[in-house]
Amino acid sequence: MPTSTYLSNPVVLIGATSASTTDITDMVSACSLVVTKEALEDTAFGQNSRTMTGGLFSNNCTLSVYASYATSESYSVLSALLGTKCYIKVTPASGANTATNPGFELTDTFMSSLPVVNANLGELSVYEIELQGGSYTIDVT
Numbered sequence: 001m002p003t004s005t006y007l008s009n010p011v012v013l014i015g016a017t018s019a020s021t022t023d024i025t026d027m028v029s030a031c032s033l034v035v036t037k038e039a040l041e042d043t044a045f046g047q048n049s050r051t052m053t054g055g056l057f058s059n060n061c062t063l064s065v066y067a068s069y070a071t072s073e074s075y076s077v078l079s080a081l082l083g084t085k086c087y088i089k090v091t092p093a094s095g096a097n098t099a100t101n102p103g104f105e106l107t108d109t110f111m112s113s114l115p116v117v118n119a120n121l122g123e124l125s126v127y128e129i130e131l132q133g134g135s136y137t138i139d140v141t
Contacts, residue, residue: 011091012063014077018087018107027074029126030064033090033104035136059106059136061088067118067125075116078129082114088131089139097139109134 012028015021038055069075085108097103109131119125 009093011089011094013087013089014081015087016081016084018089018105021087021089022072022077024065024074024077027065027068027077028063029066031061031090033059033061033088033106035059057136059109059134061090061106061109061131063127063129063131065127065129067127074127075114078111078114078127079116081111083112085110085134086131088134097141099140103139105137105139106131106134107137 010025010028010031011023012025012031013021013023036058038058039052040055041050042053043050065074065078067074087105087107088109089103089105091097091101091103093101095101110133111129111131114129115127117125118127
């Protein structure tokens with residue numbers, strides 16, 4: 001049984017570097033940052049089961065972002081990062097980063113595409129953004 005739970009209301013910062021981020025929390029409706037260690041087979045002759053060892057990290061972050069073409073809104077912020085390595089930090093809640101509110105960071109993560117229009121009748125337009133790769137760190141300071 002969990003000893004604590006939280007209402008999903010993360011803070012999302014994105015930018016070219018950690019020093020040039022924009023808070024896009026009010027533009028994001030979903031966020032998933034996944035840390036993956038690739039499995040490399042190290043099975044040798046004579047073994048009767050496959051075995052694995054850890055390889056490179058292959059991290060990604062997926063965002064659902066409300067589309068807005070106003071100055072300093074989602075299109076303006078994201079289009080500047082298209083085709084570049086960038087930085088993203090996701091913190092479970094507002095406030096200082098601590099051991100109980102860590103900031104999960106991807107540095108040099110790549111944004112390869114931006115759906116400039118994603119329209120459906122009677123629905124708010126949303127961009128599905130995927131950031132690929134990058135170095136993963138946790139900020140608890």
